[in-house]
Amino acid sequence: MKYLNEYRDPEQARQYLDQIHRITTRPWAIMEVCGGQTHSLVKNGILNLLPEKITMVHGPGCPVCVTPLNLIDKAIYLAEEKGVVLCSFGDMLRVPGSEKSLLEAKANGADIRVLYSPLEAVRIAQENPGKQVVFFAVGFETTAPANALSVIHARRLGLKNYAILASHVLVPPAIEAVMSDPDSKIDGFLAAGHVCTIMGIEAYHPLAERFKVPLVVTGFEPLDLLQGILMTVRQLENGEARVENQYARIVRREGNVRSRQVIEEVFEVSDRLWRGMAVIPRSGYEVRETFAEFDAKRKFDVRIPEAPENPDCIAGQIMKGIKKPFECPNFGTQCTPVNPLGAPMVSSEGACAAYYHFSGMVEQMNGEEGR
């Protein structure tokens, strides 16, 4: 496919790798914030081909992984107790709540549907006027405008039976939180290309300045990632700390202006708990008062006590880049994609699942019968 396959060319990849090896003289820790990039780095074997001096640290950029336990419990409650048609992106289904996952609730008979686009949820609401439909609106800035537009469509159609359960997180405050944590020692960042496609790159200049780190807006294909890493290492070796745009074929400086307007219309910025981490100030979106009737949190007023996290899961340390998945004692033993203890083992973009599926680490640990 055009604009996809050519960015997977092995010969070009080798040249990029050679160049990275040539210029790397000191140890550098580079965080890719986005789980999609983690997935691609691991899947394409890039981690094993980089110079030993370069450590890729996998950031908290998997919205599924950082969706609070309590919100998953709420979604399950809405589906089971309120008879709501609960619609969700697929990767949310197996994430463990305090007692069960959405998938288990579905197996028990709750009406839970996996969708590709929030607009399909609006259509389901339109076709089922007798039922309440809730879309589990999980995502980063990339997905926020689509979720916001579903609400705008529902209003335009005069629907009274559609609402979203918003679970939105924002990237720049997460970078700030990572850099402010005294335990993390990150030298540079690959900024998430698709988040910047929507939001633009202006928000990253103050971060580069304040924390003296290079931030390179990077795409998702092997050549994109290798070029992003090369640009970051070049800056680090030269003592620079700038924002650069590797993904200029897609990302404009101002982002997608229309999308930003849509987000602004429906959402407001709020403090937000990141599962396994902490409350990060001004790091999420909630539905505005003006759209309260489409906000499942207001509409259903579900109060569910906060449940404790599974103490065996060290997802927080994984997502801050302090530990690697295979350093978790449960990795590949108690915790597998089929039987996950924590969210990062569920989503294909979670660091634990990425390592489990692709790195061969489990095979190495368990001998031949690893899987």
Add this chain to the structure above:
Amino acid sequence: MCLAIPGQIQEKYMIMDGKVPMAKVNFGGIIKEVSLEMLPEAREEDYVLVHVGFAISIVDEVEAMKVFEYLKEIGELTDLNPGEEFPELQQDDGKDSGE
């Protein structure tokens, strides 16, 4: 989650009483209906990046080539000034904290 893939617009059309622009987009032979609400300026034959059913950006054809030119550019730089662009290369590890 933030997965987005490029496809080519085959045909534009409107829905919801002419309020919402849509497109048939070709992803390597598979045709899907995509909302152009966030990208109404996209034209037929443009390549667009699509995320959860919405086109979010037009692929810039000139910029798209730069991934392949970048290595040559910095290669020429290093060939012109050997040892100057990356002075660290000439030195031993760790002795050049530089900052």
